[in-house]
Amino acid sequence: MILLFVAMALMGLLLLAYVTRPLFARETAGALPAQEDHDWQKETLMEAVRDLEYDFRLGKVSQQDYREQQQWLALEAARVQASARRPSSRTRICSACGNPVPPKDRFCGDCGAPSSGKKSTGGGRNS
Numbered sequence: 661m662i663l664l665f666v667a668m669a670l671m672g673l674l675l676l677a678y679v680t681r682p683l684f685a686r687e688t689a690g691a692l693p694a695q696e697d698h699d700w701q702k703e704t705l706m707e708a709v710r711d712l713e714y715d716f717r718l719g720k721v722s723q724q725d726y727r728e729q730q731q732w733l734a735l736e737a738a739r740v741q742a743s744a745r746r747p748s749s750r751t752r753i754c755s756a757c758g759n760p761v762p763p764k765d766r767f768c769g770d771c772g773a774p775s776s777g778k779k780s781t782g783g784g785r786n787s
């Protein structure tokens with residue numbers, strides 16, 4: 661029963677942190693860069709992993725619970741990582757070299773071609 665409690669507590673903590681986050685985020689002026697958000701999520705996950713390992717070493721968590729939760733946390737971490745790497749939806753693709761160009765950049769940082777806008781006439785997508 662105590663194992664179940666520990667698992668619930670862990671989930672509860674994560675959930676609580678997730679739910680209360682907007683309250684803190686709002687205080688620090690709405691325009692946090694997305695990176696900050698991912699850092700925070702990563703931090704939370706790392707903390708959960710540490711807690712889990714600690715509990716496991718103390719024998720509070722069974723091997724099976726430990727594995728399950730570790731798997732879940734790894735999945736979450738991968739998800740956070742993936743969304744951190746994914747370029748923002750407004751990022752354009754350089755029509756000359758195919759590298760992502762941030763929305764505010766007027767020229768491709770890689771080849772210097774002007775990223776004049778969304779729909780480059782001709783090229784791009786030929787499916």
Ligand SMILES: [Zn+2]
Binds near residue numbers: 755772
């Ligand atoms: Zn380019």
